[in-house]
Amino acid sequence: MLKKLSLALLLLILSYCSFAQTNTISGVVKDTTENKFVHNAVVALLSQQDSILITFARTNAQGTYSLASVPHGKYIFMVMHPSFADYVEDKEIDATNSSQPMIAVTPKSKLLEAIIIQSGNPIRIKGDTTIYTADSFKVSANANVEELLKKMPGIQVDKNGTIKAMGETVEKVLVDGEEFFGDDPGMAVKNLRADAVKEVQVFQKKSDQAEFTGIDDGQSKQTINLKLKEDKKKGYFGKIDAAGGLQNDIADRYNTNFMFSSFKGKRKFSSFLLTGNTGQDGLSWQDMERYGSTGEMSMEMTDEGGMMFFSRGGDSDGEPYINTRDGYIKNINAGLQYSNKWNDTKTFNISPKFNSQLYDNNKLNFTQTRIGDSLLNENATTNSLVDRYNFKTNASYEIKIDSNNTLKLTLGANIYHTESDELRRANTTGAKGNLINTSNRKLATTSDREALNGTALFKHKFKKARRTLSLNASWNMLNNDMENYLQSDNQSFDNGVPVLNQQQNQLRDIEKQTTVFSSKLVYTEPLNKDFSLELGHEVSLNNGTNNQVTYTYSNTTGKYDVLVDSLTNNFDQRISIQKPSVKA
Structure with missing residues (x-):
């Protein structure tokens, strides 16, 4: 029993000690030359080990300060004020020194000029x-x-x-x-x-x-x-990469990257040129930040009235995705970025880019399928060739009308052209090698796309703090014209004898257009110190057309002029959305 009581007492003492290992230290800062208290001086404690700022406080009108809950230990003690020389000393905080001696500081005007220059005022704290x-x-x-x-x-x-x-x-x-x-x-x-x-x-x-x-x-x-x-606000930097290798059975591999950036004051300029056939189809995201632009980023207003940015990625505007790890790709990427700011009120950015890709891929596939007691083996070869290019331009202009009003305009124009051919040959055999089916299919596509977009964001701050009004309007249009030629020949066999043949020779003509206009108005009103009311209303209008006409080839006329009704449609779409919101 006595041992348990002693253990409990020991734990209580240790617990008390662990909670008591902090101090609130206080003191006074005074200008002894004029015998006045120093108001609004910064008193800070930094760790001696790594110089991390532990805590700080400002002196009041009576020159007093208080630093609460300071752990015991060794610190760098600093007192700083724009009109006085810095005071710095090493200090150990323990249970015996809660009240600090008066700190006497000297006005800089009283110090020798040489001492002021040598001091250099290395660290100071201004607000946060x-x-x-x-x-x-x-x-x-x-x-x-x-x-x-x-x-x-x-x-x-x-x-x-x-x-x-x-x-x-x-x-x-x-x-x-x-x-x-x-x-x-x-x-x-x-x-x-x-x-x-x-x-x-x-x-x-x-x-x-x-x-x-x-x-x-x-x-x-x-x-x-x-x-x-002031005399250092200019410079330039860049990056050059070049690599290559000789190959026996395929084309020689090479890759070159040229990137350059310069700045002078608020003006920034970047350019890049990438060529190669190793699979690189654009800048890495790090180099995109440095030498390209954030033009691949889109913006929209959130329900809270804020702005959300997201990347449209490699298949932007509906462009088909190409896995550059398969096959061979020859690419050319080039781009410029220019940005400038005038009088801290006007900002302009523009980023034109060009990309060209020639993609060639050959695949061999073996597929085995079991259906009941039957076993089907398919051997297929697929040859793909894609030749495409695109031009992309993004620009923005932001103007600070006055201290309470700003307007930002963003414009984008992207043009894509793609030509692709795919040839697939396959045969299916049974478990004993007997021929069951042969298939040949050729698909040729030509596609042209145009994507245009524009946004306008107006923001207004009222004289009353936290009372704001913002209006965001955006317009997007996507046009797509496509011609798709399909030729296929499927032959079925029974005991090696042809029994059924299906052939297709079709042209599919596709025209799509989508136009979206949206706007959102957000008003915030402060209710008290901690809460605000937000009122919002969003309007969205979506208009779209999808015209798809399919023709079969006529041996009589030698043209694609026989309409296929089951594969032909004409759709019109009209969607409007009204979305009010209230948040507190």
Whole structure:
């Protein structure tokens, strides 16, 4: 009994100690030269081990501060204010030092100029943003920004290039507040020189919708903004890949990639040219961000009034999918991207691209099927040839009319041409090798598609916080003209004797058009500090036609002029949707 009581007492003491290993520390910051308390100074604690920011507070009008629930340990203690020299010291927090001695700071105007320059004010906190002065951290000559970040307390870069700031993974790296050739965090830190950076700013960036409405949607991202020196806001970088190999039974393999990007101020320009016959049919998603564009991305308004972006992928606008891992493909890809921003109020982007593919594939298939006691063996060869090209152009223009109103226009035009031929030969035999069926089929298709789209997004913020109005309108049109020739010959056998023959020689002419117009109006009204009301209404109009006419070849006229009613149709489609919404 005594042992159990002693054990329980020991556990209680340990539990008390574990809960008591934090302190609330407080103190006063004072300007001793004028004998005044310093208001709005930042008092921060950083871990000595990895310089991660643990906690911080601001002094009130009486110069006092309080840092609650500080774990015992060793820290870097910092006091920062724009008008005073930084105060930095190593400090150990334990149960005996809850009340800190008065911190005396000196106005910068009282310091010698040489001392101010040498100090460099390496780290300061402004609101929710931690700011590093880049020149205060020494790196080797010609080092890139990645090496600079590794020197900064609170920022870590691992061997894979993943960046963490204040213990959180950095998802965005901006340059002067703008994306740098896409949203890949490694893009800027690996391609910009360290000596081009004036400041490194670390903060939580809210989503575009949250910044617009003022309603926090919890979608913030840890972000680094690189503020460049005025004389360093220009540069260029690129990538060249070339590979090849000699082959015996097939055409020699080769692949070349040429990519180039440049920037000057807010202007960015990229270009790429890819050629080869190894199966590469476009930029990788990483290179698409760097040298291509986000033109393959579409946008639509969500039910919450926000914007959702999604990729249309490789079969955009209904184009047939080609598996480049099968067969041989010869491709040419070329594209340009230009973007610029003027006076921080007007932004323009345009991205034209060209793609050409010649695809050749030969397949051998063996299929065995058991039906009851019978066994059927099919041997088939399929020869496919696809020759196609497309032109794609996407452009956007955004204007900030004033501090409360913005308008963004987006236009896209895609043109596709495809010619394909497929020849399939097959024979089916029984278990003893007796011939049961032969089949020959030839399919030839010519297709032309045009896809046009446009969107307009208007956003308005009222004087009252979180009261907003947004209107999104979009228009899409897809035209498809196709000619499909089918020739087939199927012969059945009974004990090796032909018994039934079926032949087809048809032309199918297809014309399709789809037009979709949609718009959505969203209004948000704050109800109190924590809740808002959202009213929305969406209108969608969908018009479509599908005309398909099938003809059989006439031996008499030598033309495809015999109508096949069962394979001919003419459809018209009209769909309208009204979708009101209320959310709180």
